[in-house]
Amino acid sequence: MTASIATNQTILVVGGGIAGMTAALEAAECGKQVLLVEKTPTLGGRTAQLYRYFPKMCHPTCGMEINLKRIKGNPNVRVMTMTQVVAVGGGRGDYNVTLKVSPRYVNENCTACRKCGEAVSAEIPDAYNYGLGKVKAAYLPHAMAYPQRYVIDASIVGTPEGEKAKAACPVNAVDLGMQEETLEINVGAVVWATGWRPFDANKIQPYGYDRIANVITSVEFERLADPHGPTGGKLLRPSDGKEAKNIAFIQCAGSRDENYLRHCSRICCMASLKQTQYVREAYGDAGKSTVYYIDIRAIDRFEDFYAMVWKDPTVSFVKSKVARIAENEANGNPVLHGVDTEGYHRYATEHDLVVLAVGMEPEVSGVKLPDDIIIDSSNFIEGSKDGGMFGAGAAASPLDVNRAVQSATAASLKAIQVIHKNASTEAA
Amino acid sequence: MADIKYAAYICSGCGIGDTLNVGALEKVATKEGKMAVVKSHPFLCSTEGVDLIKNDIANEGVTHFCIAACSRRAKAEAFAFPGNAVSRANLREGVLWVVAEGPAHDEVRQEMAEDYIRMGCAEVKKMTCPAGSANAASSRRIMVVGGGMSGMTAALAAADAGYEVVLIEKTAQLGGFANNLWKRVPFNAPHAEAQPTGVAEMTAKVSGHAKIKIHLNSTLAETAGAPGRFIAKIAQESGAVTEETVGAIVQATGFTTYDLAKLPELGGGQANVVDQAGLEALAKAADGGAIKRADGSAVKSVVFVQCAGQRGSGGNGDGSHLDYCSGHCCATSIKQATYFKDANPDVDTVVMYQDLRVPGMGEDFYRSAQKKGVIFTKAKVNKVAGGNSCRVDFKDLILDEDASIDADLVVLATGQVPTSGVNLDEWTTTVTAAESGDEAAKQKKSELQKISVLNLNYRQGPDMPQFKYGFADSHFICFPYETRRTGVYAAGPTRRPMDMFQAQEDATGAALKAIQAVENVARGAAAHPRAGDLSFPKARLEGCTQCKRCTVECPFGAIDEDEKRFPVFNQERCRRCGTCMGACPVRVISFENYSCDTVGMQIKAVNVPDEFEEKPRILILACENDAYPALDMAGIQRLTYSAFVRTIPVRCLGSANTIWITDALNQGYDGVMMMGCKRGDDYQCHFVKGSEMAYYRMSKIDDTLKQLSLEGERVQTYEVAITDSARVAKMIDDYAAQLIEMGPSPMKGFG
Amino acid sequence: MTTATPKYRNNFLKEVEANVEEGHWVKMCMQCGVCAGSCPLGPHWQHSPQKIFMMIRAGKREEVLTSDSMWMCTSCYNCIVRCPRKLPITHIMHGLANYAHRLGMAPKGQPTEAIAKLFWDNLVKTGRVNELKFSLAMYFKDGFVQGIKNAMAMQGIGLGLVKAKRLNPMEILGGHACKDKSGIQKMVAKAREIEDRRKGFSGAGA
Structure with missing residues (x-):
C-alpha cells in the first residue's frame, strides 16, 4: 500500500546530516513538500559530532540550532528518523520508494525527562x-x-x-512491542544526502590503530576536544588517561592511496590544521603539534588559516607519508618512522598521541543502490541516468560543510525543477 | 478586532508537579499575572493537553497565553499556535533541571518558577500575533548580473524551475571567461581527460530559453527597492536605459586574472611568459595541433609555475601579491600540460608546485597527467626570465638543491581577482567626506559609482559588503549564501576563488536562494536565519529624533532615510534581528511579538527581594540561538547553576536596548549578564554585528552606572558559544558569588 | 651517451622507461616518501627510492646509474605493499640496477652486483643452481686467502647443511643439471639477443 505522506510533488531527501537538512529546508522554504528520512535516531549527522569548524573555529551546533528551528517551524518538512530507503522503483518525476522504519521503542509521547x-x-x-x-x-x-x-x-x-x-516512563512513551515497518511512498525527485563515514583505520596495518592505544582517528579527536565529549573536552589519551601534549597528525590516512581510497578527501588537511589549534587552546605554548603531510591542501581562502597555523611556533610540518608506527612499550608513546622527503631526513619520532586524519568514504559504499544511480570509482554519487535523483554533500564528493551546503542547495533546486516539470505537465 | 483574552497553561509533568508547588504557580498567574484563564495539566504537550488549549481558543475565546512548561526549544511542534500570541515560561530546563536538588533549595526554586510565570504573563500581555504582510503581487522574476558560466547556470536553473529571468551581461556576448578556454577540467568519472567547455551549447540554451530575457552590452545604472520590488535601471552601451522590475538578484560577476605585469620577478610582461589565460589563447589558436608561441615556433618545452603571485602570506611569500590560493590553478595547469602532451607526447612539460592541490577526484586527473608524462616537481620558483629561451631558477624541494632549467614557454598560474564592485568602507568614508563638501571626495564618489556592480540606492552603499580580499562572500560555514543584502546572492568566483564545476554548483544554489527570497516576500515572511518569521519592525515615527542610529547599525542595510532623515523601513530587506530596536535611544521601534515592552515588562515583573534577604537577582539577556540553548543544554545535562538568575532570550544581543539595563538596575537587580556570540573579525553572530553593537553600547553604559553610584561590574557582557553549557553554568555561579561579595545593589527599594 | 643529459627534460625518464623493467612507473610517483621510510635497509641507502624517482625526472642520469642505492634492495616488498600509487618499486630498483650493470655504470666492487653475476653465471651453466660451487665462488671472489678465511668461518654452517642433506659435497664434480643444458643456454642467449635488440644494446654489457 502506498502511504499518503508523499506524492509526486514531494521531494525525498535521504540522510539527515547537514547536507540533507539543508536540501530539505531550502526546498521547503521555497514552498515545496519534503520528506526527510534519516537512518539514525537523530538529525545532525557527522556534523553534530564535530567540535569546531575550520576556519572560523565556530561550533557546528550553532548552525544546527538554526536548522532545527527552521525544521520545527516548517510544516512543509516531514522528518522520519530510523528510516532507510530499501528500494527505488519508477523513474524521474514518479518514483516508488520503499522505506524501512526501525523501531525506536519510544513513541511521540516522550518528553525526554530521562x-x-x-x-x-x-x-x-x-x-x-x-x-x-x-x-x-x-x-x-x-x-x-x-x-x-x-x-x-x-x-x-x-x-x-x-x-x-x-x-x-511516566507518559507511556516506551512501547517495547514496536515492530519494524515497511512503507511504500510515491515521490517526484530524490536527493541522496547519505554522507560519509570515516575510513576504517584498522585497514591501515602499518599505523597500528588496532594495536596501539594512543593511535586514534581525527573524528575521535574531535570528540576528545568537545566539552560534550567523553573527556569533557580534555585531550586525554586512551592508554593512561594522561594529557596528550605532543601530538602527531598524520595526513592521508586512507586517502590518496590506491590500496584504500583513491581520492583525496579534501577536508583532512584543514581538519588537522584546525585540530592543532585545539592543542593550542588546551595548552597554549606548552602544546606541540606535528603535521605529517604529502601536500597541504588548504584551498582558496583557507590558505589564510594555513598561514596562521604555519606561523604558530607550536606547530611543525614534515613532508612525509609516515611509513609505520611502533609503540614504546615503556610509556605507551607511539613512535613514528619515516623519511622527511624535503631533503631526505630519516626520523623516528615519539609522540604522546597520534591522530590519523582518516579519509571520507561514502556511507553508501558497499550498499546496493538503485540501478539508475551513477557512481564514480570511489562510490560517490554523481546523479541518476534519468535525471531525477541527485547526490548532495559528502555523498556526492568529499566536501567540507560549507561546500556540502552549497552542493545540497544546488541539488535542492535540481529536485525542484523535476517537481516543477511534474506540476506544469499536470496543469497542462 | 476580536477581544483579547489571556490565559496561562501550566504543565506539571516531567517532575514539575513533584518539585514545584503548581497550585502556588497558578495563583501567581491568576493574581499577579492577571490571566483570565489559568489551568494546569499533568502532560500538557500530549494530544489531550494541547486539545485543552485548542478548546479554550475555540470555545473560551482565549487569544493570548503563556505556556509554562519546558523550554521554548522543546515541543515546538506540539505548542505551535500560529494564530495566537504565545509566550513560554521555561520551568523545566530553566528551573527544575538546573536548580540544585533537595529541600534546602525549595524556596529559591519556587521563587524562580514563580518569577518565570510572572515574566511569561507580563510578556504575553505586550505581544500581538504577527499578522505578516503577504504580497502575492510582488515580483517573482530573478535578475542575474553577469553572463558567464555562473550567471548562465543561475539563469537556466531558475528558468527551468519556472521563474522568469532577466540576465544582464556587460559585454556583447554571453559566455564570459569560459569563451577564452580551449577545454575545461573533467567533472565526472573517470576524471582523465580535459573536456569541451560546453559554453557554446549553454549560450545557445540560454539565448533560446523562453523564460530568459537577455540584456547584452548592459550594466546596472541603479537598483532601487527591495526583494519582491527591485527596480533595475539597465543602461546599454548606447546610453539607452530600460527598467525591469525583479524580485531577487544573483550577482555572478566573476573575476579578472591577476595582472601579470605585477610579477616581473616571475617574468611577467616578458616574451614567452604567459598566464593560464594566455596559454588557453595559444591552445585555442592551435586547435588541437602543436601549441605555438607568439613568434610562431612550436613549443618543445614548457614549465608551469604554480601559485604565481598567490599564497603570499604564509611561509610562501612576502605578502606583496595575493595571499589566498585560487583553488583551481593546480587542476588547470594539469589540464594545460595535457594540451601539450595530447598534441605531442615529446613536449617536455614540468609543473612546479609547492603543494599540489587537486582534492576529491582531482587526484585521478593528476594521475592521468602523470601517465601522459607530465613531470611534477615540488619546487619553490625564485625567478623566471622570459625571452627566446626562458629560464626558470628554482629550488627543488625534494632534492634540496637549487637548479635552473630552460624552456620555450613558461606559464604562470596566477590567481583570480573578484569583480565585486565597491568596497563599502571606502564608500562610506568617501560619502562622508563628500557630504562635508570635499570636492576630491565628490569626484571619487562618482568614480566608485562607475565601478559599482549593482548600484543599489541603499543608505549603506551601492554594492554587497565585501569580506577579506574583496570577495562578496558570506562569512558563514553552515549558510554560505547568507549575504548582508537580503535577496541579493553572490555566485561563482566573485564570492570565492573557484573552478568551473564549483561555480556552476554555486550558481544553482544561489538561484535557489533567489527563488526562496521572492517566495518569502510573497508570503510576507523573513529570510534566514529567522526563516518564516512574520513579524517586522514598526516605528512610531512621531517619536523619532532622526538620530540615524538604526539606519547606520542595521547589519542588512534594510533601512533608508527620507528627505527629512526619518528612517524608511524596507520590510523585505529586514531579517528581524532587532538591532534597530536595540539601537533606538527613544524606543520607537518594535515588533509585534518582540519589543522594548515585551522584554521590559518581564524585567519589571520579577519579584526583587529587599537587601536583607541576601538573595541577589541577576538578569540574563541571552542570545536565543547560542547562549540560550547552552543554558538549556546545561539543564538537559542536569548541571546546576544559581537560582538567583532570571533569563530572557533575545533575538540577538544587538536587539538589547539599554533601557532594559537601566530598568533592571532601577528595579534593584544586583547584576546583569549579557550573553552573546563571539564578536570581532571572526564574529559568530548570525546577525553579523549584533554582539559587537551590544558590547559597544554596554561600554558606554559605565557613565550611567556611575551616575547611579553603581559598580561597573554590575553589568557584564560575555561571549557564550552554544557548546558552553558547562562553562556558562560556572560563569553564572562565579558571577553570583562575585555579586554576593560585592553586596546588594544600593538601588534596592528605590525601584 | 656522452652528452650531458638535460635537466628536468624527459630524456632520461624516457631512457629509463625504454630500458628499465617497470620503468614506465617512475613518472607516477607523487613523492610521499612512504617507500623511503618503509625500507628496512633504508638507513644504508644514499638515495631513497622516491628520491631516485625524482632524480630520474630531474635528469640526473650519471648520479642515478652510478649510485649503489638500488643495489641495496633485498626484495622485502614493504615499499610495494605500502606505495599509495602502487608502483612496483622493488622491481624498478632491480631494473635500474640491472640497467646500470649492463651500461657498466654500477659502482666498482658492488657486492650485490658481484653476487648476482655469480648466481647468474652459475645458473646458466647447467640450468640448475649448483649451491656448493656458488658458495665457493662467493668465498673466493676476493682472492684465495680471503676465500680460505671465508670458508673456515662458514664451515660450521656448511657441515650442518651437509648433515641435513641440504648441501651435496659431490656437486663439486659438476652436479646436477637440467635435461637439455645446451637448450637452456641457447634459450637464454636468444632471450638476451631479443632484449638487446629491443633496448639497443650491443650485448657488450653482460
Missing part, C-alpha cells in the same frame, strides 16, 4: 562519541538530538532492563 535512562543499568557503546564512552541502553543520542526523544536500544528489548525502562 526517567527511563535512570531506571536502566545496561550500557551500550556511545555512538555519538564514536564508541569512546558508554551510554545507558535507554538514551538521548546527545544534548541537541532532534527529535528530542529517547531511544531504547534493541539489545534490552525483551529483557528485564527493557521492562524497567517501560515501568519508569
